[in-house]
Amino acid sequence: MRPGAPSSAEQRTAGWLFLAPxxxxxxxxxxxxxxxxxxxxxxxxxxxxxxxxxxxxxxGFRNYAELLASPLFRTALKNTFYFVALGGPLTVxxxxxxxxxxxxxxxxxxxxxxxxxxxxxxxxxxxxxxxxRYLYHPEYGLLNYALGFVxxxxxxxxxxxxxxxxxxxxxxxxxxFGYHMLIFxxxxxxxxEELYEAAYLDGAxxxxxxxxxxxxxxxxxxxxxxxxxxxxxxxxFAEPYVMTQGGPLRSTTSLVLLMYEEGFRWWRMGYAAAxxxxxxxxxxxxxxxxxxxxxxxxx
Numbered sequence: 422m423r424p425g426a427p428s429s430a431e432q433r434t435a436g437w438l439f440l441a442p443x444x445x446x447x448x449x450x451x452x453x454x455x456x457x458x459x460x461x462x463x464x465x466x467x468x469x470x471x472x473x474x475x476x477x478x479x480x481g482f483r484n485y486a487e488l489l490a491s492p493l494f495r496t497a498l499k500n501t502f503y504f505v506a507l508g509g510p511l512t513v514x515x516x517x518x519x520x521x522x523x524x525x526x527x528x529x530x531x532x533x534x535x536x537x538x539x540x541x542x543x544x545x546x547x548x549x550x551x552x553x554r555y556l557y558h559p560e561y562g563l564l565n566y567a568l569g570f571v572x573x574x575x576x577x578x579x580x581x582x583x584x585x586x587x588x589x590x591x592x593x594x595x596x597x598f599g600y601h602m603l604i605f606x607x608x609x610x611x612x613x614e615e616l617y618e619a620a621y622l623d624g625a626x627x628x629x630x631x632x633x634x635x636x637x638x639x640x641x642x643x644x645x646x647x648x649x650x651x652x653x654x655x656x657x658f659a660e661p662y663v664m665t666q667g668g669p670l671r672s673t674t675s676l677v678l679l680m681y682e683e684g685f686r687w688w689r690m691g692y693a694a695a696x697x698x699x700x701x702x703x704x705x706x707x708x709x710x711x712x713x714x715x716x717x718x719x720x
Contacts, residue, residue: 461694468688484695494696496671497679500586504675505654508590512650513643516598520605521631535606539599546596550663553592554579557664579665582672589660589673597653601646608642609635648711655704676700 462484464470470477488494523534541549556562557578565575578588612635620630636643658677661667667674667682676696684693 458694458697461691462698464691466690466694470690471688480691484692485699488692488695488699493671493674494676494679497674497676500671500673501655501657501675503586504590504593504657505651507587508593508654509647509650511590512594512598512601512654513647515594516601516646517605517639517643519598519602520609521635523602524606524609535603538602541596542599544596546659547663549596550592550660554664557588580669582670585665585669585673589657589664592660592664593654593657597650601650604646605639605642608639612638644711644715648708651707651711652704655700655707676703 463479463481464477465480465483466477519538523531523538556564559565559575559577559580562578564578568574568576576584578584616634616638617630620634625633656677657675658681661673661675661678662681665673667678677700680693680696680700683689683696
């Protein structure tokens with residue numbers, strides 16, 4: 422150790438002092454609320470408890486038992502998985518396709534196209550949902566107007582239980598693909614050009630180059646985009662809240678929308694907290710499964 426240099430203990434102390442403000446903020450605004458919400462899920466906290474905290478009672482796992490036995494919860498769970506299973510892969514596919522088009526050599530005005538495709542992501546979701554609600558209007562919507570040109574009858578996109586969730590999926594894909602497109606563009610630009618040149622000299626056409634060069638090299642990027650998309654889509658709320666209010670016939674009620682209704686419409690805070698932690702466990706399970714799959718591929 423050089424003379425006058427700080428000891429290892431002093432360095433550790435200095436490091437913790439630099440980290441202390443960030444750790445304090447994370448503890449106050451993340452871990453403390455999460456812990457309080459977990460405790461809340463074991464109580465019958467409701468509007469009467471808001472008026473008088475003495476009315477709060479510990480009920481153990483009663484909220485979770487009631488939740489798992491609720492047909493409405495099972496419907497919301499099914500709708501959420503349907504949204505994730507349909508919207509997640511579709512968003513990844515559209516994002517990758519847009520990235521390939523923008524990154525193509527023959528594409529002009531790349532910066533302009535990137536901006537146009539990215540614009541929906543930075544637009545306020547509530548405003549976008551209101552606009553799309555009018556696009557889906559059964560009589561005056563532009564979508565049905567376009568279908569009329571090909572001889573198809575009008576579709577009640579948001580009033581028919583068969584079409585309401587696909588309509589919301591279409592909105593979510595359009596809203597989110599721009600962000601993931603930029604990530605894919607970064608991944609495409611990191612692929613060495615020599616790999617494409619070698620594949621071309623070996624007689625590989627565009628499809629074989631995409632299959633044997635682009636896709637394998639984009640594996641980590643695609644895994645990241647897929648995981649982030651799934652986590653975000655599990656938290657579906659604003660689209661059905663603005664466009665359908667969970668209808669028709671509860672066909673678009675998601676877990677987060679159910680949590681909101683129970684907590685802020687019916688003031689069953691304990692029950693809503695239980696919904697939140699069930700959703701947390703689902704997302705955690707997806708992340709662990711993704712980690713195991715990725716670990717098996719790299720092993």
